[in-house]
Amino acid sequence: MNRRKINVAITGLNNVDSPGPGIPVIRGLLDSKEFDVRIIGLSYDALEPGIYMHDLVSKSYQIPLPSTGIKTVFERIKQINEIEKIDVLIPNFDAELFNFIKMGEQLENELNIKTFLPTSHQFEERHKSNLNAFGDKYGIKVPKSKMIYSVNEIPMLFTEFTYPLVVKGKFYDASIAYNQEQAIAAFSKIATKWGLPIIIQQFTYGTEVNVTAIGDGEGNTIGAVPMRKTFITDKGKAWAGITLQDENLLNIATTMIKNSKWKGPCELEMIKTNEGEYYLIEINPRFPAWVYLAVGAGQNHPEALLKMALGEKVEPFTNHDIGKMFIRYSYDMICDLKEFEKISTMGEL
Amino acid sequence: MQIKKNIAISDTGFVFDPGNGESFSVNPIGLEILKSLKDGRTDSEIKKIIVSKYQVDDDSVEKDFYDFTKMLETLKLTESESKKD
Numbered sequence: 001m002n003r004r005k006i007n008v009a010i011t012g013l014n015n016v017d018s019p020g021p022g023i024p025v026i027r028g029l030l031d032s033k034e035f036d037v038r039i040i041g042l043s044y045d046a047l048e049p050g051i052y053m054h055d056l057v058s059k060s061y062q063i064p065l066p067s068t069g070i071k072t073v074f075e076r077i078k079q080i081n082e083i084e085k086i087d088v089l090i091p092n093f094d095a096e097l098f099n100f101i102k103m104g105e106q107l108e109n110e111l112n113i114k115t116f117l118p119t120s121h122q123f124e125e126r127h128k129s130n131l132n133a134f135g136d137k138y139g140i141k142v143p144k145s146k147m148i149y150s151v152n153e154i155p156m157l158f159t160e161f162t163y164p165l166v167v168k169g170k171f172y173d174a175s176i177a178y179n180q181e182q183a184i185a186a187f188s189k190i191a192t193k194w195g196l197p198i199i200i201q202q203f204t205y206g207t208e209v210n211v212t213a214i215g216d217g218e219g220n221t222i223g224a225v226p227m228r229k230t231f232i233t234d235k236g237k238a239w240a241g242i243t244l245q246d247e248n249l250l251n252i253a254t255t256m257i258k259n260s261k262w263k264g265p266c267e268l269e270m271i272k273t274n275e276g277e278y279y280l281i282e283i284n285p286r287f288p289a290w291v292y293l294a295v296g297a298g299q300n301h302p303e304a305l306l307k308m309a310l311g312e313k314v315e316p317f318t319n320h321d322i323g324k325m326f327i328r329y330s331y332d333m334i335c336d337l338k339e340f341e342k343i344s345t346m347g348e349l
Numbered sequence: 350m351q352i353k354k355n356i357a358i359s360d361t362g363f364v365f366d367p368g369n370g371e372s373f374s375v376n377p378i379g380l381e382i383l384k385s386l387k388d389g390r391t392d393s394e395i396k397k398i399i400v401s402k403y404q405v406d407d408d409s410v411e412k413d414f415y416d417f418t419k420m421l422e423t424l425k426l427t428e429s430e431s432k433k434d
Contacts, residue, residue, distance in 0.1 A: 209369075226371060230370060242370035244367060245371075323365055323367055
């Protein structure tokens, strides 16, 4: 079978100890039996490992940070597109999604670059700071949460919460605080790195279970795979995990996607209590870094997303392999200084 | 006592709970008990089989069987403890 040639631009090439999803998404795309995918990597830092993984990434370009604004990012994408003729763009960072969602129509109309992302409404609605309202609307239990803007609000938290609490950044990072002093320390550390507000969430005892899923934007779940982390790094990231048989968890994911008409990839992070109740602690509006486990379990979500971005109908996956594991590893690549020089000075490699 | 239907038990004594991803190893006697439980044998039937097959007295089997099945409950491998799952 002749595979269709296609150019796909991908961000999230930071395959570090707390990895971005770019490389796993690329591996899924390269596994495709329908598409002959050429990967164009979009990076923010000259030391993102994916830039140097030439067997996975054909060409890499530096792009401006999301904070430089939509216009600057768009102009850079336009410049890259003139060389590469990008068919589909898959962003993989929370912090850049707002820009790419906003410029989605412009990318398609002016550059003929397709995306398949949540709507602005969906993106905002599931935000950490809106999670309680999101849970109420879609019938999902969510631990009590509150946004705070000043460290001075912490001493009064005991009137509404019981320690331990989870102190979370608006995009990334979270710490468990067992007392007021730890909450203040976590607030300062996270606010310095990721800004305000800080989200305070009631700690829920139980086992963390996650689902990676994709919705077609019309209420259908195209794929969903539940996983439990079996080895966690000191940053709380999965270093190993295993697929589960958990109909309750899948029902929560499909119900959320059906009721919100979720479009694109997402990851639901849940806590399953010892009583068998499920609490939603976060929704990430993108593929998780462990998405290649879904591919290994028989559901190639990145390929399905690619087809939907191209406007093609995708039949939902109906099952996945249970007990399929992933084990992450680190690997030292030996790179030529010339390559680092080129990406650093010319912005491409 | 009933073992959860979806628990996978291999001939090597590797036990996998697909509901939560936990896995365990049991020795040959543990494997025999688990398989018997999964086949629907009652506790007293299994204890009788163990006493007849191995050189062991009733009291020791009673005590060890109790310990083992309590552990199965604690690990949520049994139906009675997992109805809420």
